[in-house]
Amino acid sequence: MEDTTRSPSPTKKYYLRPPPSLPSAGLPGSPRPSSRASVTPRPSTPARSPSPGKLKTASNGPNRAATTSESMGISRTPSPLKAGALKNQNLTGSVPATLRVPERFQPSPAQVQPTPNHLRSRPRSQLRRPASVAVLRDESGLGDSAEASPGLRPVSSLDVMSPSQQLQLRQSATSHGRTASVSSRFSTDSLVGQGNVRVLVRARPFLPREIESECKCLLSMNSALGTTTLTHPDDIDRSDDGSDGLNGVPLFRRIKDAKEFVFDESLWSVDRTNKNARFVDQDALYDKVGRGSLDHAFEGYHTCILAYGQTGAGKSYTMIGTEGEPGLIPRTCYDLFQRIEKLTTTTTTFTVKISYFEIYNEHVYDLLLPTVAEAPAPLKVRESPVDGPYVKDLTTYSVHSYAEIEKYLKRGNRQRATAATNMNATSSRSHAVFTIALKRIESDPVMDETTEETNSRIRFVDLAGSERANSTGTTGTRLREGANINKSLTTLGRVISILAESSLVSKKRDIVPYRDSTLTWLLKDNLGGNSKTAMIACVSPCDYEESLSTLRYASQAKHIRTRAVVNQDFISPTERDEKLVEMQQTINKLQDTLAQNSSTHKQQTDAQMVELEKFRKVIRYYEERAEVEEAKRRAIMQENETIKLHNRLITEHVKEMRIEATESIKIPDSFAKEWNSIMQETAKFRMELSADIATLCRNDRELLNGRTVQVQ
Numbered sequence: 001m002e003d004t005t006r007s008p009s010p011t012k013k014y015y016l017r018p019p020p021s022l023p024s025a026g027l028p029g030s031p032r033p034s035s036r037a038s039v040t041p042r043p044s045t046p047a048r049s050p051s052p053g054k055l056k057t058a059s060n061g062p063n064r065a066a067t068t069s070e071s072m073g074i075s076r077t078p079s080p081l082k083a084g085a086l087k088n089q090n091l092t093g094s095v096p097a098t099l100r101v102p103e104r105f106q107p108s109p110a111q112v113q114p115t116p117n118h119l120r121s122r123p124r125s126q127l128r129r130p131a132s133v134a135v136l137r138d139e140s141g142l143g144d145s146a147e148a149s150p151g152l153r154p155v156s157s158l159d160v161m162s163p164s165q166q167l168q169l170r171q172s173a174t175s176h177g178r179t180a181s182v183s184s185r186f187s188t189d190s191l192v193g194q195g196n197v198r199v200l201v202r203a204r205p206f207l208p209r210e211i212e213s214e215c216k217c218l219l220s221m222n223s224a225l226g227t228t229t230l231t232h233p234d235d236i237d238r239s240d241d242g243s244d245g246l247n248g249v250p251l252f253r254r255i256k257d258a259k260e261f262v263f264d265e266s267l268w269s270v271d272r273t274n275k276n277a278r279f280v281d282q283d284a285l286y287d288k289v290g291r292g293s294l295d296h297a298f299e300g301y302h303t304c305i306l307a308y309g310q311t312g313a314g315k316s317y318t319m320i321g322t323e324g325e326p327g328l329i330p331r332t333c334y335d336l337f338q339r340i341e342k343l344t345t346t347t348t349t350f351t352v353k354i355s356y357f358e359i360y361n362e363h364v365y366d367l368l369l370p371t372v373a374e375a376p377a378p379l380k381v382r383e384s385p386v387d388g389p390y391v392k393d394l395t396t397y398s399v400h401s402y403a404e405i406e407k408y409l410k411r412g413n414r415q416r417a418t419a420a421t422n423m424n425a426t427s428s429r430s431h432a433v434f435t436i437a438l439k440r441i442e443s444d445p446v447m448d449e450t451t452e453e454t455n456s457r458i459r460f461v462d463l464a465g466s467e468r469a470n471s472t473g474t475t476g477t478r479l480r481e482g483a484n485i486n487k488s489l490t491t492l493g494r495v496i497s498i499l500a501e502s503s504l505v506s507k508k509r510d511i512v513p514y515r516d517s518t519l520t521w522l523l524k525d526n527l528g529g530n531s532k533t534a535m536i537a538c539v540s541p542c543d544y545e546e547s548l549s550t551l552r553y554a555s556q557a558k559h560i561r562t563r564a565v566v567n568q569d570f571i572s573p574t575e576r577d578e579k580l581v582e583m584q585q586t587i588n589k590l591q592d593t594l595a596q597n598s599s600t601h602k603q604q605t606d607a608q609m610v611e612l613e614k615f616r617k618v619i620r621y622y623e624e625r626a627e628v629e630e631a632k633r634r635a636i637m638q639e640n641e642t643i644k645l646h647n648r649l650i651t652e653h654v655k656e657m658r659i660e661a662t663e664s665i666k667i668p669d670s671f672a673k674e675w676n677s678i679m680q681e682t683a684k685f686r687m688e689l690s691a692d693i694a695t696l697c698r699n700d701r702e703l704l705n706g707r708t709v710q711v712q
């Protein structure tokens, strides 16, 4: 069944025992428990519970506590922060018993390599690659990435290149200060200054489930040539007829679908029976990539090691490792403090700071917080003009011993988001970035002052696995995680492709879409800037499609050129004094400018004050006017009220007088009767008078009419 939320706590399969010289009672030395329940899934809003998940066997329980420096009784390495603190100590070459190299960090006799000088790249004489191969590759330029039929010839890139491409590549090589026939970029010390991203491919052993289902090995490698050949499963089946062959691939038979790639290193970790490829265990891997990276960090370069590959291909095993087989990160940290022990003197001291974060669903989360919140807030990514993109408010710890780093690594790995998929029961669902900031301080014991500082950054990136939804059996939250993982890896692929193209062909570089994903934005410097970068492409020995895609991806990355510089500030006493004078002058200038500005500012302010006063006066005038008007209005209103009252009183008085007058006049009845009869008589008289008048008028008219007839 699918897990739907994310467990914050399952420990990625990373364990470290203290060195044998330390008390190890109760430490996790036993093999990882085989039973593993499914992980508590992560909710869609990134919420993490501090409870440990069950995916990766964690170093929980009593054993875990015993691994801290305190419980192990490790006496801490004297702090290298202050030169003065070390003045009276004899540190030259003596390694405390507690820091002696434990067995698991020591190379097996078969893999013993010449001890490298910690501050120098390895001499060319130690390189195992035949010169003829290097010449052949370098002439082609694309030879490393070209896929060819192994039956024809190992490196066939010349066949696939047009003459113009070859010319362009030669020009490109010459413009970078190299001859076309001698390659420096394939050497282990090719990471000096400008150089290509080193690409190593590592094939992991068969997993129990693959052995059970009788999967065939599709890979073969040749360590000396650096070639990796991938054979199509159909061809393996055809050749599986009992004939002699190399890892199932017949030696004298041309196989149509086989793909061959050439890398800086092809690392065979499948089994120990391969005649052409030496078995590369964790220790040999550290020799091939980790040690050199640390050398460069001590020289002052930023370095980066990325692990890429399909889910379950061995990225976390390579970077973090297991209890008994620590990976690159713990080995580098251990070696780091070993070297610091040796190199610390009265004039040279070192400081180490670490940080650890993950990118989950395009959000950045701090992996080193002392306590994990239920729903931790994602951190913001910012870009500084000097340091490039960085994670704001990321927790950084100063560490003084391997034991301290180990403690923080365990904390971070516990908090990293993992969840089960069909392909890998302990699948990482996030990209994890572990950073070590190393500062070397050279000081002048006489003056007791710092004269030189070198700042370098070692970055380890354990990318989440690329995957196909159907093969990993993902739905819901897992599918969304997968989509985000694939999105960021696709953006990484586009960035690699553009950078590789512009490194190969001298044309104007397209805009590199660093900002299209949080991963590429944060890795901007490591991919195309100030960093010596190595990519370890991890492949499964029996998954044709995924391995082919990983190998193609890795092939492109080989062509990226970075421009690493030593991050050093050297200051001699004379230079320092000059700088101080210069800075004092600058301060004086700035103070003058400030004073000038303040006088100009004062003048401007005075003029503004006058204006302001004018406005205030106007406002005051209008305010006074308003007050007078208001007083007038109030007086009129009052007068009006008085008049109204007066009118009311008069009206009432008149009414009273009228009533009084009516009441005082009393008419006697006889007078009334007489009055009525007079009125009746008057009316009668009026009627009679009207009738007489009417008669008279009629007579007059008749008279007038008669006269008129006579005249006629």
Ligand SMILES: Nc1ncnc2c1ncn2[C@@H]1O[C@H](COP(=O)(O)OP(=O)(O)OP(=O)(O)O)[C@@H](O)[C@H]1O
Binding pocket: 013, 203, 204, 205, 207, 269, 309, 310, 311, 312, 313, 314, 315, 316, 317, 318, 424, 426, 427, 428, 429, 463, 464, 465, 466, 538
């Ligand atoms: N070189 C190796 N030697 C022995 N075992 C290995 C090797 N590489 C990988 N494995 C084993 O293969 C399994 C898957 O490896 P791992 O978890 O490292 O894969 P991954 O690439 O990190 O996967 P994901 O991206 O899903 O986290 C683990 O059990 C691991 O121990």
